[in-house]
Amino acid sequence: MKANFNIKKNTESDETAKVNEKSTESKKELTESEFEEFIVKSGAKGSFMIFRSAKKEDELGLEEL
């Protein structure tokens, strides 16, 4: 089987549509406060915290501390 994928060049209206689409999408983004509000209301609790550090290699653990 042979399938050809043709490239359709972007027109100006495509670009505008894309920008508008992204803008609408960003409005749907979950915000930190919305997330926090939900977690508090739901009573959902995790077990522990993920560790983050400026030293990325430390995030995988330390042989001895």
Added chain:
Amino acid sequence: MPDDFNFTIGETTFAKMLARKKEMGFGDKEWDKWLDYIFTQNDTQKSTQDIIERCMKKLYDEQFYDYWVQNFALNLNNIWNESSAKELDPTKGSSYKMQEHSALVIGRGPSIKKNKHLELLANSDYNGTIVCCDGALITALEAGVTPEKFSNFYVVTIDTQDVIKEWYDDPIVDKYGKKIKGVFSTVVNPSTVERARQAGIKIHWLHALFDHGEGKKSFNQTSALMIRAKNHPNGLPAIQTGGNVGTSSWFVSWQILKCSTVALIGINHGWTEDDPWEVIISHGKTSLPLDMDKNSPIFKKLFPKIYNPEFNCNCILDPIFQYYSIALKEFITRSPNWVNTINATEGGCIFGKRIKCVTLRQFLTEYHN
């Protein structure tokens, strides 16, 4: 870009693409829309992960920090007098070869019951290491996955709440406790550790990293200095927990126990479509119904449904499972090259780069040690 660009793909690949496009809800949409969606997913996931992690950090700092310090203070005398998890490192023996050893992490995700994994494992001739999450301990022992059959048997506890004691509070734990090696974080509730100790489980301590990056006055670094003050001059190993005992057990398997292959069962990190929404929304608590518009964009961000192509199933994530699963997948990707991760859960949402997904039966056929 040339005007006459074209490429050829195989018939099987094209059939798979068609099926996946349909499964992802793009059956009647343009190919470009579907491909664009796929490529933007990673960015969205990263941004969601950042938001969730920042929020969870804030909540943990506010709600749990004092509690963790208190637990540590009450554990300190026992930490001084008991073993470091470093003692479990088998590489001190010169004949130990990491590449010859595998570990099987047992979580308590729903797939373990659905697929009868404990029964399959109990009746196998697997001779590798068992790393049991605390929540799966009693059911594993009851199913015949015991330290008498599997001599390298470990249990891991990271969760700091006092209810975790229940995972050890059973006659079957008392029966096998003396043959089980326990790995506990220094901030686990002392009543949990004491119940495990009473069952005969030998306690091995380690640090659960959470604020080490904040400098010398961080709790991780201050508590480490206190532990080094007596009997542990070199301190204790410190692990990334990934926020939960399943991910911690994966880290313990390769980082402490030096097993180059780590397989997972019961690590779903997600819900099935059959689970009631009340349970999903409250991360397992049915007593807190929350009225939410299930068609709202926010709801879809909080509870995304994802398709797992490796095990051909759908999985619903809640915010806590998003927090866990995105991180576990990230850490698997970043683990040293000698670590092979095999997901034999046969469900859930852990799949992707550097994760080999197989059935438990396949894993047990290929790995014996």
